[in-house]
Amino acid sequence: MLHHGVNVLAQAANTNHTGKNLLNRDEQLIITFYGVRGSIPSPGPATARYGGNTSCVYIELASGNSLILDAGTGIRALGKRLAQTHQTINILLSHGHWDHVQGYPFFEPIYQPERRIRVFTSTQGEHGQLCSLFNQIDGANFPVSAEQLPSQSECITEDPAIILGDENIIVRRARINHPGGGYAYRIEEDGTSCVYITDNELDPPHKVTTRYDQWVEFCRGVDVLIHDAQYLESDMPTKHGWGHSMVTQVRQLAIDAEAASLVMFHHDPDRSDTEIDFIQQENDAFFRGRRAPSLSVCAAESMRIQLTPQRGKATRIDIN
Ligand SMILES: [Zn+2]
Numbered sequence: 366m367l368h369h370g371v372n373v374l375a376q377a378a379n380t381n382h383t384g385k386n387l388l389n390r391d392e393q394l395i396i397t398f399y400g401v402r403g404s405i406p407s408p409g410p411a412t413a414r415y416g417g418n419t420s421c422v423y424i425e426l427a428s429g430n431s432l433i434l435d436a437g438t439g440i441r442a443l444g445k446r447l448a449q450t451h452q453t454i455n456i457l458l459s460h461g462h463w464d465h466v467q468g469y470p471f472f473e474p475i476y477q478p479e480r481r482i483r484v485f486t487s488t489q490g491e492h493g494q495l496c497s498l499f500n501q502i503d504g505a506n507f508p509v510s511a512e513q514l515p516s517q518s519e520c521i522t523e524d525p526a527i528i529l530g531d532e533n534i535i536v537r538r539a540r541i542n543h544p545g546g547g548y549a550y551r552i553e554e555d556g557t558s559c560v561y562i563t564d565n566e567l568d569p570p571h572k573v574t575t576r577y578d579q580w581v582e583f584c585r586g587v588d589v590l591i592h593d594a595q596y597l598e599s600d601m602p603t604k605h606g607w608g609h610s611m612v613t614q615v616r617q618l619a620i621d622a623e624a625a626s627l628v629m630f631h632h633d634p635d636r637s638d639t640e641i642d643f644i645q646q647e648n649d650a651f652f653r654g655r656r657a658p659s660l661s662v663c664a665a666e667s668m669r670i671q672l673t674p675q676r677g678k679a680t681r682i683d684i685n
Pocket residue numbers: 403404420462464465564631
């Protein structure tokens with residue numbers, strides 16, 4: 366146990382999970398983007414359309430389970446929505462860098478007495494990520510300390526798929542090529558699939574944790590590939606080794622893995638809306654006439670992707 370309100374769970378957890386699916390929908394997996402920016406929040410007129418909040422993606426599974434990927438500043442707005450529900454909250458952390466944990470002190474459900482929150486993290490990696498969400502809530506760097514939080518939080522190092530206790534949900538992890546380490550996730554449910562790979566350098570100059578061909582296999586045939594595309598070739602060689610990928614590398618991964626759709630994510634804080642529009646235009650031209658990916662977008666706050674399984678056919682993907 367780290368704090369009164371924050372337990373470290375190392376044993377197999379019970380499988381009594383979540384609340385109800387509150388949305389009216391028909392067997393869909395829904396991905397909603399609450400923060401798409403890398404490194405540091407970047408609000409302002411130049412980034413208003415794609416958004417300035419840092420990493421946070423919400424996945425609602427058809428089973429009624431839901432998963433939050435990372436707790437950057439985007440999680441604040443998600444917290445306002447979830448505060449109206451009673452469901453158990455599941456957070457999968459990629460790693461503990463600020464832009465992936467910084468929103469958590471402002472996540473409304475942590476102040477709700479009956480709220481159960483499970484944080485899936487890891488003790489692996491150079492710096493260790495265990496409970497990095499709570500370490501910042503220490504009474505000095507933030508006015509509240511984690512011991513004072515009324516919610517019931519657990520840090521879990523077990524496989525998320527085991528904890529969720531639903532045999533139809535598969536969660537796989539892969540280690541990212543990033544300073545300090547961390548994890549990417551592949552989530553599958555009843556024939557629909559999504560991969561979340563943020564803060565990953567596909568071709569790093571330092572020791573490779575996961576090779577390119579292993580990434581291709583990890584992403585093979587996925588419905589939605591979300592990948593860090595922070596840099597352009599013009600950013601190199603200065604930023605080679607900083608732990609992020611170039612747009613051109615991510616395009617190639619989507620092709621090699623035959624991903625049905627590609628979402629470029631973790632935009633550089635200095636990348637304006639106009640510049641991201643230009644990347645989108647270039648992507649559209651590059652992918653034209655190719656079989657996969659059939660859809661490509663640059664992530665934007667409030668963007669929703671709906672995956673609908675089709676019997677005997679490829680998953681229907683709707684982006685809006
Ligand atoms: Zn990041």
